[in-house]
Amino acid sequence: MAGNRVTLKDIAQKVGLSMATVSRALADHPDISGETKARVREVAQALSYIPNYRARYLRAKHSRLIALIVPEMNMFFVPSMITGINRVVQANDYSLIVFQSDNSIVQERRLVEYCTHLSADGVLLVLSSETANLQHLDILHEVDIPVVLLDKTIDTVKYTTITIDDEEAGREAASYLIARGHTRILGIFGDQRQRISTQRLKGFRRAHNEHGIPMEESQVLRVTIVNELEEQLDRAFAAHPDLTAIFTMTDELLVHTHHLLSRRGVRIPEDVSLMAISDGQAPSFLHPNVTHLRHSGIEVGERTAHILIGMIEHNSDAMMDIRIRTTLVELGSVATRTATPKRRAKPSTGKRTA
């Protein structure tokens, strides 16, 4: 049907003016008389003219495209982060183009390169778990495309980074539990290749030190595949009959832990208290609602996008390291312990390995 798209030339012809004039008329350029503008607009309308941004942006040096690369689309955090990013990206007349690295460094490298082909104006990057260094970002630097790293990052002095204060959050959570009389806390952490994990764990450790609470290595679980969580949990319960509280580093770990506890018949918070770092959604539909250090994905997304756009528009290449503070949200999953806990030994689900 289409019959090729209407262009400026078509309008120019119809209205008897040059393309240049038509272009300026449509752009509301002051050189063009009001009368002409009106006529041009009318014809453009009549012909249902659609501007071709591809051509426009070819001439201009930018593309108004911002790329986001995430390792995967899980149901936690990423969606709300995207919501936040999208909000400010759209508000500033950019478009967001989303890629998924599937936690593969090879893919990530490929995608970063692809961003240069598309001449993205900026790149937002959540590192894959395989990413151990940032050499593959050099190409962006070479062609002056600003990048900001968010959420999952590694240490760098070269790129702007936005995360929560992971260590502090870990410390605060453990501290909170300790202050409520819990002296044997199980910490559930994620993939140790990610800074997010090591830092939160570091804070968790520090809280114990600061309060002079001894902590055994078997109190920290490092979970790379959630399927292994159950077994690890069994072992931990067996090793620590005096366990009274659990801290999970993320929402994903939280919901799975919560489920396993329920299945095991553990009452929260009567038998075991539960606390997490979370963006606040999961805690609201778990029972009881779980006390957490809130870490809003939307906020992270919004701030990140703002900063990136600032870098794009002011050509700033100052490197920043931004830590967003978490806020404590007290709900019903943490009990206060008095002196000696009187916890009974609970039967395990019996799936422990022989």
Place this chain on the structure above:
Amino acid sequence: MAGNRVTLKDIAQKVGLSMATVSRALADHPDISGETKARVREVAQALSYIPNYRARYLRAKHSRLIALIVPEMNMFFVPSMITGINRVVQANDYSLIVFQSDNSIVQERRLVEYCTHLSADGVLLVLSSETANLQHLDILHEVDIPVVLLDKTIDTVKYTTITIDDEEAGREAASYLIARGHTRILGIFGDQRQRISTQRLKGFRRAHNEHGIPMEESQVLRVTIVNELEEQLDRAFAAHPDLTAIFTMTDELLVHTHHLLSRRGVRIPEDVSLMAISDGQAPSFLHPNVTHLRHSGIEVGERTAHILIGMIEHNSDAMMDIRIRTTLVELGSVATRTATPKRRAKPSTGKRTA
């Protein structure tokens, strides 16, 4: 730093050939000798040449951009749908560009228009709840951009649509519960402006008819804001002391219902059985795992993207109406009732309005 980007011209100059030859060499055109290709590639490498897709696609008629417009990024379904879409989009060398209409028809219209400006090769659209007709898609039709509607749609004979068989899923769920002796089932449904809601409800009704089970209007909850769910649930429990099962139409309704039941001290499935239409994630971390009709977001995304790409590449404008079948996943949330249920009246949470 950058010093403007290296172009074909630069390479041509350096290697002493014309741009045309360089272009063809890089594209591995058969006309070019192997020797020349090698030389050109070498120089391109040395100069770290980056192709400009914007320029390339200006000449070509396509953009290899696929736009996705979703009403919002919730944590259910949308992320897995995007995962699926992304998979096939990337596998076919397209890029996915994501927009959010915030459930506003005005935004949706604006975004659709924007897609034409960007010359997207195709559009994937999940309708906003405000969308009552499809006139705003005419513009896409005019310029021959294929669209496929998915998940949340309205009736149309003009556009290709991919959904699950909503009515059948509603029927199957209710039927399953009835077959297990439940005669008073509470159905929890979403925004009635969406076809997804009306159809699922229709099936729910039909199952009752087919089994000759009477059903009162107060057995169906229509929830537009989840905050109102609690109150509605209270009312339903009060009105139907013989209530033995609940069906929720979506994951979001499921998790909130589950939470409210837990809080109320209702045991699942001993007191009340629970069943849902779900993409299977939430049921796995709720306790007990909830029986559901599975509706894989990934599958929907993949199939949709495939179809759209097919339309793009074969210029097909055949309209299709595809229904994906759900599959029953039996977990632990549904009990079988014998003759007369012996349910005790449970105290409500007491938050009912006076």
Place this chain on the structure above:
DNA sequence: ATAGATTGTGCAACCGTTTGCGCAAAATTT
């Protein structure tokens, strides 16, 4: 040796816009 086919390359137009500069006509100042 000559005609015909093949191989490898360059010319130049084109994709749809934007924009610096030039220029005539109209408006304003002297």
Place this chain on the structure above:
DNA sequence: AAATTTTGCGCAAACGGTTGCACAATCTAT
């Protein structure tokens, strides 16, 4: 009335590639 400024518009060159066609050089068939 002449000199100057302002107004409104067009020319043509970008932007960075792709591609139809022509053409010279080399190769193959007679």
